Amino acid sequence: MTLSAGSRVGLAGAAVVGVAFGMARYAYGLTLPDIRQDLELSEPVLGLVAGATFAGHLAGLVLAGPLAARRGSRAPTTVGGACGAVGAVIVTVARSPWLLAVGAVLAGSAGGWVWAPYSGIVTRTVSPRQQPRALAIITTGTSGGLVALGGLAALAALGSWRLVWGCIALAAVVAAVVNLRLTPRTGPAPARTDGTGPPHW
Secondary structure, eight states: OOOOHHHHHHHHHHHHHIIIIIIITTHHHHHHHHHHHHHTOOHHHHHHHHHHHHHHHHHHHHHHHHHHHHHOTHHHHHHHHHHHHHHHHHHHHOOSHHHHHHHHHHHHHHHHHHHTHHHHHHHHHSOTTTHHHHHHHHHHHHHHHHHHHHHHHHHHHHSOHHHHHHHHHHHHHHHHHHHHHHSOOOOSOOOOTTSOOSOOO
């Protein structure tokens, strides 16, 4: 069965948003107790890393707009998928607070990169009649990601917190591939008729 354009974009968006926003952004808090015990980190250090993850998320939100304006709306989602995968891998192998911070910030930034651009993708690649359905599918990704993250919490109880982050890295790679396969490439935002050109924010 051939999927409609709205379903294809919706499924791709749900996968990427689910991993980036539902899993990678909140996994640090979920695994924090085990990280503290394993790496023997102080509460101030753990708090600084947690704050840095939100800074990474904000950076992704700010930078996604200009990148989409120049390279098309799919570009920020690709960057976000890469940040989620690379960040999760770094956290998985981290043995020092600095490496942990780098990985957590990258993973945390993924949600900022991918959240807003999908509205542009849907507007430019999906027919108006299918747009509400596509957006509804995409927004379910966050809930699905949180449910999956809750399931991964059992892995942390049975094994190591690193296994949770390793699974997130694998899920991020799969979601990024799905995004590249199902989401059409879009060019830079077209110039408006008043001659002001595409927005940069």
